[in-house]
Amino acid sequence: MTEKSTFYLVKEEILPEAIKKTIKVKEVLKRGEVKTINEAVEKMGLSRSAYYKYKDFVFPFYEASREKIISLSILLEHKAGVLSRVLNTIANDGGSILTINQGIPLQGVANTTLSIETKDLLVDMEALLDKLRMIDGVKRLEVLGQV
Structure with missing residues (x-):
């Protein structure tokens, strides 16, 4: 065994x-x-x-994350277009969103969980995470896990 x-x-x-x-x-x-x-x-x-x-x-992390499903926890500022910019960034880099779960905004922020399929990513995962962190309105981003 x-x-x-x-x-x-x-x-x-x-x-x-x-x-x-x-x-x-x-x-x-x-x-x-x-x-x-x-x-x-x-x-x-x-x-x-x-x-x-x-x-x-x-x-490196990006090699381990190729052809996987990555789950992210993101704290988003409650402003129009923030989630849309996050989703567009992922899509533009070849990521496929499998699930989205966003809570009701409390005190100006909303917790969001995304699952992303990475097999067709055009950039490495670290580069995508850096891009997401730089979006105006993304307060926190953490990798929850991968399968």
Whole structure:
């Protein structure tokens, strides 16, 4: 019987340096800045053994969120057009809204939960989240989970 993996979403600042460097090695390799793993680990100041130890277990959030359903909790200011701008931003970047649940505005803000299918996203998930956070009227945005 194969054991099922559990995934965690953690902030970069709590990760050990070897894991952060492993992610950076994978990024420079992906971008083609270096040609070999040896060059990449040397550039990042990481041992080859540490790279091989972690490389199959760490990846940026946007890679883990491809072809998934992401649930977001968003606190929106109660102003005309805010939800519409959020939905248009997601649609313009290729996201498909599966569910929307918005509460009645209280004290000038409304809690909104969205489920987004990410398989056709034109940008990585981190870029989409940054765009959503920059919309005037978005007070808070949190990723609740993914399936």
